[in-house]
Amino acid sequence: MEDNKPASFIDQLVVPGDVVLDLSKMGNQTIKLGGGLHQDCDAITVTKAGRLRFSKPNKYWVESSQKRYVPCVEDTVLGIVVDSKADNFLVDIKGPAMAFLPVLAFEGGTRRNIPKFEAGTLLYVRVVKANTGMNPELSCTDAHLTCPVLEALGKKLSFEIAVGLNGRVWVNASSPSTVILVANAIMNSESLSVVQQKIMVDKLLQRIQ
Amino acid sequence: MSMEIGRDDGRTANQLRPLACSRNILNRAHGSASWSQGDTKVLAAVYGPKAGTKKNENPEKACIEVIWKPKTGQLGKPEKEYEVILKRTLKSICLLNINPNTTTSIIIQVVSDDGALLPCAINAACAALVDAAIPLKHLAVAICCCLTESGYVILDPTKVEEQKMKAFAYLVFPNSAISIIPEGSSHMEGELMEHGIITSVTHGVMSVDDYLHCLERGQAASTKMSAFLRRSLQSQAPNDSSRAG
Numbered sequence: 001m002e003d004n005k006p007a008s009f010i011d012q013l014v015v016p017g018d019v020v021l022d023l024s025k026m027g028n029q030t031i032k033l034g035g036g037l038h039q040d041c042d043a044i045t046v047t048k049a050g051r052l053r054f055s056k057p058n059k060y061w062v063e064s065s066q067k068r069y070v071p072c073v074e075d076t077v078l079g080i081v082v083d084s085k086a087d088n089f090l091v092d093i094k095g096p097a098m099a100f101l102p103v104l105a106f107e108g109g110t111r112r113n114i115p116k117f118e119a120g121t122l123l124y125v126r127v128v129k130a131n132t133g134m135n136p137e138l139s140c141t142d143a144h145l146t147c148p149v150l151e152a153l154g155k156k157l158s159f160e161i162a163v164g165l166n167g168r169v170w171v172n173a174s175s176p177s178t179v180i181l182v183a184n185a186i187m188n189s190e191s192l193s194v195v196q197q198k199i200m201v202d203k204l205l206q207r208i209q
Numbered sequence: 210m211s212m213e214i215g216r217d218d219g220r221t222a223n224q225l226r227p228l229a230c231s232r233n234i235l236n237r238a239h240g241s242a243s244w245s246q247g248d249t250k251v252l253a254a255v256y257g258p259k260a261g262t263k264k265n266e267n268p269e270k271a272c273i274e275v276i277w278k279p280k281t282g283q284l285g286k287p288e289k290e291y292e293v294i295l296k297r298t299l300k301s302i303c304l305l306n307i308n309p310n311t312t313t314s315i316i317i318q319v320v321s322d323d324g325a326l327l328p329c330a331i332n333a334a335c336a337a338l339v340d341a342a343i344p345l346k347h348l349a350v351a352i353c354c355c356l357t358e359s360g361y362v363i364l365d366p367t368k369v370e371e372q373k374m375k376a377f378a379y380l381v382f383p384n385s386a387i388s389i390i391p392e393g394s395s396h397m398e399g400e401l402m403e404h405g406i407i408t409s410v411t412h413g414v415m416s417v418d419d420y421l422h423c424l425e426r427g428q429a430a431s432t433k434m435s436a437f438l439r440r441s442l443q444s445q446a447p448n449d450s451s452r453a454g
Contacts, residue, residue: 009389013443016302016339017347017386038304038344043390047304047344049442066342067239068258096258096308133269133309 010054014062018046021060034061035070069094069166071130078164079138081121089117091125094166097135101125105139122170124162149189152201153182156209181208217369218247223426225352225365228434230332230441232340240341244333246365248323251330253337257313270305272312275334280319291317291327298331298351298381298408304344313343324368325353327379327410332438339442348384348438349407350431353377354423356415362422364430376413378423382406382431384438 009020020037021044033039036048037060046052050064069077071093079091079099088100101123103114117123129137150161159173159182169186173179185204189197220226226247235241238254245251258271266272275295277288299315315337317330328351335349355366355377366374383405411420 009387014387015348015384015439015442016345017384019386019388019390022390036342036344038307043388045346045386047307047346048342049339064342068342096311097260132307 009052010060012052013050014046014052015049016045016047019043020046020052029058032059034059036062036064067167068096071095071097071099071127071136072165073127073130075127075165076163077125077127077138077166078162078168078170079123079125079166081117081119081123083119084117091123091138093125093127093136093138093164094168095136099125099127099136099138101138101140107140124164124170148194149185149197149201152198153185153205156205157182177208181205216363218367222361222363223430225430225434226367228437230336230438232336232442238337238341240337240339240343242333242336242340243320244329244336245320246325246329246332247367248321249325249329250320251326251333252318252320253330253333254316254318255313255334255337255341255343256316257341258308258311258343259313260311262310262312266312268310271303271308271310273300273303273305274312274314275299276314276316277330278316278318280322291330294327294379294408294410295331295334298349299334299338301407302335302345302347302349302383303338304346307344313338313341322368324366324371327351328353328365328381331381331408332434336438336442347386348435349381350384350434350438351379351381351408352427352430352434353379354427356413356419356423360419362419362426364426374413376411376415376419378412378415378420378427379408379410380406380424380427380431381408382428382435384435385432 014020023042023044033044036046036050038045038047046062048062048064050062053063054060077093079093081089082092082098083090088102091099091101093099106115125138125140127136128139157178159171159178162170171179171182181204185201188200192200229245230242232242234243235254238256240255241253243250243252262268262272263274273296275292277284277292279288295317315334317334319326331349331351338345352364353366354362354364355371355374356362358375363370
């Protein structure tokens with residue numbers, strides 16, 4: 001009656017308090033813990049409700065949707081300038097703390113050509129440092145992303161886009177109806193499979209032709 | 210066993226009112242939930258973590274702030290006490306070391322009060338914290354146990370029942386967690402409270418035996434509520450019909 005425990009909780013729905021891994025039974029391997037998991041001696045407990053995921057060789061995390069962003073190194077995000085100081089711009093990236101963008105962290109940046117960003121300027125930046133207890137640090141950069149929805153839209157429409165991993169997206173096009181169509185396509189695609197996304201984009205594009 | 214006592218709404222002594230929980234009901238809040246037990250309903254909204262801590266709070270840890278909004282009128286002494294109890298209870302389930310020097314605000318809005326208001330608010334606040342993905346050690350499950358004039362313990366009273374009680378206790382337990390570590394290794398012989406208790410607030414006069422009786426009944430009910438909470442939190446998990454390769 002007692003031994004009906006599943007071999008593992010991977011791909012199962014978990015809530016805070018669940019103990020999903022026992023390090024004392026896992027030999028000497030190193031494992032990586034992503035979001036939603038916390039180590040307490042040998043027990044790995046869940047801290048956010050969601051689905052426990054595993055990716056080879058050794059990474060575990062809890063997949064969940066949330067409105068606030070948890071800064072992670074190498075993420076590209078859209079930030080809004082809040083203030084500028086002598087050495088840094090203060091940028092809001094929808095996380096627990098304000099992020100710093102050093103005034104020199106630009107291509108060819110020197111003390112003589114520091115950009116002048118007013119409060120409210122939208123910037124596309126990369127997270128360079130994200131340590132607990134410290135403000136995240138950013139840098140200005142370029143990035144290329146592939147996505148079925150954007151590729152399908154790009155075949156018929158002309159627009160510019162910057163996608164932030166912190167939940168902000170910037171879209172620009174010559175006509176407002178194109179901007180609205182692209183924005184709607186992205187928002188609609190959140191819970192659809194790849195096949196469903198293609199059907200949804202085709203339907204939206206048919207409406208304007 | 211004890212005699213069945215007749216309650217006005219036909220429930221048995223240990224029977225809870227119908228529970229309902231909805232998450233993500235407020236657009237602008239970072240997390241939100243409504244929780245109802247019968248006709249008592251509370252809305253909770255969570256904002257944060259936001260940079261900075263309040264005055265007199267330790268900046269090396271995350272800070273929790275609770276604001277209580279009664280259905281009508283101003284905050285009185287009971288409501289201020291609810292804010293303090295809620296703050297202490299929620300602080301103890303949060304992992305305060307993860308986001309130091311931040312403040313997470315929880316706003317409680319009373320929608321309707323038909324008894325057991327504070328436990329209902331605690332349950333709503335916990336669900337809202339989960340919705341906001343605030344890192345938690347475990348969940349909190351709150352229940353009200355009261356002692357009638359004739360010495361019976363009844364659970365989850367209506368307002369009318371509350372007013373006739375000799376004494377009552379608000380009890381908050383941690384949720385029942387699933388664990389990959391076998392139960393046997395942490396269970397103590399004959400120990401009912403193996404999982405402990407987070408908060409206990411009592412009013413009125415009751416004997417030690419009556420209090421222990423309340424704890425036992427409350428713990429049993431919290432197991433059922435824990436299962437309900439788990440199902441409720443899981444039914445709104447992200448849709449995984451789009452699997453990554």
